[in-house]
Amino acid sequence: MSTEHNVAIIPHWVYETMKRHSLTISDCLDFNKVRGIFSAEDMACVLATEDSYESLTGAKDLATNTPTIYKRWLESANEENRDFLLNTVTTLAFGTSLISMAKDRLYSPEAKQDHHKEPFIIYELGRDVSGIVVYPGFFAPDIAPALYMDVVKGVLRALYVNSDSPNIVSRSRWFRRYLELLAGSIQQ
Numbered sequence: 001m002s003t004e005h006n007v008a009i010i011p012h013w014v015y016e017t018m019k020r021h022s023l024t025i026s027d028c029l030d031f032n033k034v035r036g037i038f039s040a041e042d043m044a045c046v047l048a049t050e051d052s053y054e055s056l057t058g059a060k061d062l063a064t065n066t067p068t069i070y071k072r073w074l075e076s077a078n079e080e081n082r083d084f085l086l087n088t089v090t091t092l093a094f095g096t097s098l099i100s101m102a103k104d105r106l107y108s109p110e111a112k113q114d115h116h117k118e119p120f121i122i123y124e125l126g127r128d129v130s131g132i133v134v135y136p137g138f139f140a141p142d143i144a145p146a147l148y149m150d151v152v153k154g155v156l157r158a159l160y161v162n163s164d165s166p167n168i169v170s171r172s173r174w175f176r177r178y179l180e181l182l183a184g185s186i187q188q
Contacts, residue, residue, distance in 0.1 A: 005155075005174075006068040007155055008132070014046055021037050028069070032078055041098070045098065048102040049134075050069055056148070057177055061177075062177060106134050107144075111137045116137075119134070119139065120132050120133060120150075122158055124162070130159075132155070152174055152178045
């Protein structure tokens with residue numbers, strides 16, 4: 001097993017749409033499956049939120065060089081869908097207004113909806129990847145720090161369950177972030 005456990009940020013609308021179409025949450029990693037149910041703009045919004053680990057954990061260094069969903073989409077797309085992903089979805093995802101809109105849909109306090117009771121849920125998407133389904137409005141900048149530890153502990157639980165060795169967990173960037181948050185809470 002790789003020592004790197006990947007973590008995907010999954011906006012709530014992806015999870016809800018997948019359920020409506022009788023697909024599993026892990027199907028969100030298969031571009032050929034999501035291509036038929038999401039617009040290019042929605043797929044671009046998913047990619048635009050993939051680097052928002054700082055909003056969920058307070059740390060910039062948890063993002064990977066190649067975001068998990070984008071990497072899995074590239075690996076799974078057939079030739080026609082791969083061209084669409086590279087030429088349309090990726091181009092849209094780097095648009096400044098779309099990035100802002102996508103993050104507002106998740107992290108703005110005004111986006112909060114009463115029927116979402118939990119700020120996030122972590123799902124196992126495979127042996128080496130977990131997904132954090134993020135519900136809107138909970139991670140607004142003024143209230144998010146109270147949730148950072150919960151997110152990090154949830155990812156560490158998933159990593160521990162799926163790792164071959166506790167040493168993998170203790171060497172992970174997620175464990176390092178856990179220690180930083182723990183040290184910060186002790187100092188306060």
